[in-house]
Amino acid sequence: MKRGFLNVSKAKARPLGPALGTVRLRSWAARLSGGLAAATAVNPSPVIAPGTKVEKLPIGKRNVEVPEGYSQPMRYVERDARAGSVPNAMTFTTLPVGAREDEPVTECFFYPGSKEVVMNLPGFPKPLVHPATPAFHLSSTPGKGLGLFSTRALKQGDHILSERPLLVTVRCVPVSYPPSFTRDQYYQHTLNEFEKCLEIPVKRMRPEDREAFMALENSHKEDGSGPIVGIVRTNGLCLKGLLPDVKDENSEFQYAAICKDISRLNHSCSPNTMPRFDMLSFSYNLFAVRDIAKGEELTFLYTNITCSAAKRNEALKPYDFVCTCSACKDPAASDAARTKIGEFGAPPVYMWLFNHELPDDWILTECRERLASIVHEGLEAISEYPRTLTSAMEACIALGDALGASEWAAKLMKAKWDDSKERKALEAKLELEALLDPASLAYPAHPMWRKRVDSPYKDARTSPLKMIKMMQEVEALANRDGVARPFVMMF
Numbered sequence: 153m154k155r156g157f158l159n160v161s162k163a164k165a166r167p168l169g170p171a172l173g174t175v176r177l178r179s180w181a182a183r184l185s186g187g188l189a190a191a192t193a194v195n196p197s198p199v200i201a202p203g204t205k206v207e208k209l210p211i212g213k214r215n216v217e218v219p220e221g222y223s224q225p226m227r228y229v230e231r232d233a234r235a236g237s238v239p240n241a242m243t244f245t246t247l248p249v250g251a252r253e254d255e256p257v258t259e260c261f262f263y264p265g266s267k268e269v270v271m272n273l274p275g276f277p278k279p280l281v282h283p284a285t286p287a288f289h290l291s292s293t294p295g296k297g298l299g300l301f302s303t304r305a306l307k308q309g310d311h312i313l314s315e316r317p318l319l320v321t322v323r324c325v326p327v328s329y330p331p332s333f334t335r336d337q338y339y340q341h342t343l344n345e346f347e348k349c350l351e352i353p354v355k356r357m358r359p360e361d362r363e364a365f366m367a368l369e370n371s372h373k374e375d376g377s378g379p380i381v382g383i384v385r386t387n388g389l390c391l392k393g394l395l396p397d398v399k400d401e402n403s404e405f406q407y408a409a410i411c412k413d414i415s416r417l418n419h420s421c422s423p424n425t426m427p428r429f430d431m432l433s434f435s436y437n438l439f440a441v442r443d444i445a446k447g448e449e450l451t452f453l454y455t456n457i458t459c460s461a462a463k464r465n466e467a468l469k470p471y472d473f474v475c476t477c478s479a480c481k482d483p484a485a486s487d488a489a490r491t492k493i494g495e496f497g498a499p500p501v502y503m504w505l506f507n508h509e510l511p512d513d514w515i516l517t518e519c520r521e522r523l524a525s526i527v528h529e530g531l532e533a534i535s536e537y538p539r540t541l542t543s544a545m546e547a548c549i550a551l552g553d554a555l556g557a558s559e560w561a562a563k564l565m566k567a568k569w570d571d572s573k574e575r576k577a578l579e580a581k582l583e584l585e586a587l588l589d590p591a592s593l594a595y596p597a598h599p600m601w602r603k604r605v606d607s608p609y610k611d612a613r614t615s616p617l618k619m620i621k622m623m624q625e626v627e628a629l630a631n632r633d634g635v636a637r638p639f640v641m642m643f
């Protein structure tokens with residue numbers, strides 16, 4: 153599954169979707185000079201700088217000849233698995249290091265530093281935790297090939313499966329090439345070199361894992377992709393959090409993960425499941441984003457689903473199918489609703505907090521309307537859903553309404569697929585659990601507690617000093633716990 157959202161805005165990049173098929177390159181005119189990065193390569197230009205041009209790998213029928221003699225020699229050296237990355241060289245490794253034979257493992261093709269990001273996590277590797285009773289099975293589905301189906305009725309937030317990916321790989325390899333290459337030759341050369349690199353982790357896989365990997369769907373058989381790159385482009389999920397020193401949120405999406413089961417999920421523009429990656433166990437957990445009936449097909453989003461049906465189907469072209477979900481079949485009303493949800497995001501609680509020209513119930517009315525629209529469109533999987541629940545919960549806290557806040561906290565608790573920084577901050581302090589109880593001391597201790605009802609800024613408009621203090625307080629609240637929450641101020 154390709155999740156083609158590397159080159160979209162931050163807000164749209166948030167939903168974790170399937171993704172590959174875009175490749176981050178330095179500008180075409182600049183011509184890459186770094187060598188292809190194998191385990192021993194020199195100057196692999198590993199982490200592409202923010203702001204560099206994003207280009208899509210080719211799709212459709214192609215047959216491009218590449219002159220011989222420009223392929224980088226691959227020298228691949230096995231080192232002690234416990235050893236870290238080699239500076240300026242890509243790393244092939246198996247995680248977790250030293251796993252038992254019956255423990256699932258992931259073959260990795262990493263930029264320098266990514267192995268350490270994982271290995272240095274306190275508590276890594278945590279064992280996988282599976283649901284007590286199996287919740288899915290694999291079966292064929294008319295017109296879509298294989299797919300996953302529920303084996304029992306599932307409630308929103310139910311855990312469906314856990315799995316370590318078969319492969320985690322960088323989404324492109326920088327290659328060197330002569331100025332005489334055409335753009336098409338350059339793309340083909342990139343695909344050839346990427347295939348050569350990926351042969352290494354695939355060869356390293358356990359035989360049963362290699363068999364499962366090579367049996368995955370390939371929708372890139374005619375565009376010049378080799379068999380492994382084709383499988384990666386068809387089945388890769390965007391994976392973030394593996395780069396050291398990330399400054400640009402979009403550059404986090406430089407890895408793709410290919411899974412035995414999750415990669416069998418078919419696309420829907422109103423998906424009923426969402427995976428969340430857990431770095432400590434190095435595994436995906438798949439959750440139901442709403443109630444699912446026994447026997448229903450489990451689905452996932454391959455692309456941004458808050459745009460028009462025409463744009464979605466354009467983005468789905470690399471997967472070689474046309475979506476026939478109800479929103480695509482009847483886009484008139486759905487297109488407008490989805491575009492609105494995508495454009496407006498979650499209701500801006502920090503904008504309302506001290507804006508006393510807006511009524512006290514303004515934010516909750518907005519949240520309820522937006523949630524109704526999200527649920528109507530079947531978009532619970534997108535980040536706006538938990539963010540709207542968070543806005544509603546925080547609004548109640550700011551109004552001193554612990555009972556109301558605890559009801560929103562219970563809804564937010566079920567959104568277990570939410571992997572936002574806000575959610576991680578709540579989880580780190582076990583705050584969400586505490587907020588489930590309206591009598592909890594977590595309420596009076598909460599930084600937003602009664603901020604709106606006890607606001608000293610009701611007459612801020614008449615005092616520039618108060619206005620400045622108010623802006624500082626909003627900023628401090630929005631950026632608490634080291635998390636930069638989106639906030640806007642409009643007065």
Ligand SMILES: C[S@@+](CC[C@H](N)C(=O)[O-])C[C@H]1O[C@@H](n2cnc3c(N)ncnc32)[C@H](O)[C@@H]1O
Nearest residue numbers: 153296297298369371415416417418419471473
């Ligand atoms: C990641 S695979 C999903 C599993 C795949 N059906 C299989 O048999 O392994 C992606 C491929 O599944 C098919 N597919 C996924 N979603 C689909 C949909 N909504 N309608 C038709 N085909 C779909 C397309 O062939 C696509 O290239």
